[in-house]
Amino acid sequence: MDLELFGxxxxxxxxxxxxxxxxxxxxNGIRLNLSHGSLEEKQDWIAALHEAEKETGQRVTLLVDLRxxxxxxxxxxxxxxxxxxxxGFGRDIPADRALCSLITPGMIIQLDDGRVKLRALxxxxxxxxxxxxxxxxxxxxxxxxxxxxxxxxxxxxxxxDLKNLDNARRFGVTALMVPFVQSARDLETVRRELTHxxxxxxxxxxxxxxxxxxxxxKILPLADMIVIARGDLGQxxxxxxxxxxxxxxxxxxxxxxxxxxxxxxxxxxxxxxxVCTRAEANDVFRAVADGASAVMLTNETAAGQWPEEAMDMxxxxxxxxxxERETLASAVCDGRPLDH
Numbered sequence: 383m384d385l386e387l388f389g390x391x392x393x394x395x396x397x398x399x400x401x402x403x404x405x406x407x408x409x410n411g412i413r414l415n416l417s418h419g420s421l422e423e424k425q426d427w428i429a430a431l432h433e434a435e436k437e438t439g440q441r442v443t444l445l446v447d448l449r450x451x452x453x454x455x456x457x458x459x460x461x462x463x464x465x466x467x468x469x470g471f472g473r474d475i476p477a478d479r480a481l482c483s484l485i486t487p488g489m490i491i492q493l494d495d496g497r498v499k500l501r502a503l504x505x506x507x508x509x510x511x512x513x514x515x516x517x518x519x520x521x522x523x524x525x526x527x528x529x530x531x532x533x534x535x536x537x538x539x540x541x542x543d544l545k546n547l548d549n550a551r552r553f554g555v556t557a558l559m560v561p562f563v564q565s566a567r568d569l570e571t572v573r574r575e576l577t578h579x580x581x582x583x584x585x586x587x588x589x590x591x592x593x594x595x596x597x598x599x600k601i602l603p604l605a606d607m608i609v610i611a612r613g614d615l616g617q618x619x620x621x622x623x624x625x626x627x628x629x630x631x632x633x634x635x636x637x638x639x640x641x642x643x644x645x646x647x648x649x650x651x652x653x654x655x656x657v658c659t660r661a662e663a664n665d666v667f668r669a670v671a672d673g674a675s676a677v678m679l680t681n682e683t684a685a686g687q688w689p690e691e692a693m694d695m696x697x698x699x700x701x702x703x704x705x706e707r708e709t710l711a712s713a714v715c716d717g718r719p720l721d722h
Contacts (some may be wrong), residue, residue, distance in 0.1 A: 389678070445557040
């Protein structure tokens with residue numbers, strides 16, 4: 383069985399030399415996050431990828447991660463937030479009015495994958511919200527925003543996504559990652575836009591909140607791959623529940639005959655370290671041994687100090703996990719007792 387082994391294209395790995403080494407390690411797919419720039423703006427990075435493909439003689443899946451209904455704050459200078467202080471969301475922390483309108487008094491707002499937490503207080507005349515800082519830290523612009531318990535009513539495709547779809551063929555895009563898929567209707571909307579443009583791209587449906595989990599069985603037939611996106615999913619469900627939810631999603635994908643991907647913090651320590659932790663090694667191994675068809679690195683290759691080493695580690699661990707899966711499958715077929 384072929385595994386899909388993804389890195390993420392970013393400032394740390396957008397040159398031909400590094401991309402070649404990552405492909406030679408076993409990387410056969412790469413994600414480009416369009417929340418940080420359009421296809422046009424990243425055309426030099428994409429050109430480097432295609433050159434690396436040419437020099438290695440290997441094709442790589444170019445998977446673009448759409449902006450969709452993902453919630454993010456706007457560009458800003460780094461802001462140090464002290465626990466217990468008060469800050470204006472939509473003022474000190476810039477955010478568009480549509481996002482501010484979803485916030486209600488008492489709501490918990492998690493920023494930067496939960497590293498910063500706020501509690502919403504009163505609404506101001508300018509549409510901003512005063513918030514108490516529950517968990518402080520240094521907050522930078524364009525970071526993720528999760529609103530506890532709030533559905534996300536926006537379209538699965540924003541205007542920037544539509545413009546990028548218009549350019550998908552020109553830049554050699556082969557697959558789309560659709561964020562915050564909550565219903566079958568979301569993927570129907572995306573398929574309709576692809577058909578309108580004559581595009582036949584694989585759809586990777588990111589499950590990132592409770593709504594997506596509840597509707598998984600209806601989402602499965604319309605997706606080519608289910609993505610267990612543990613970052614925002616962990617914010618929405620809580621870290622204590624996340625491992626069980628991941629197992630549940632894997633079981634339901636297996637029952638539905640749908641391949642799945644595991645992503646987020648697989649080798650997070652390798653953003654700053656040339657080696658991963660034992661727990662991370664086990665996480666990657668178990669994800670593949672338990673049936674995942676794909677695993678993906680994000681910050682490890684996009685912005686980390688050791689992108690080539692991280693990709694090589696992911697590939698080697700995934701191959702070990704695949705060998706374990708095949709060993710167990712062979713034992714079951716032969717009727718041999720399993721060791722565990």
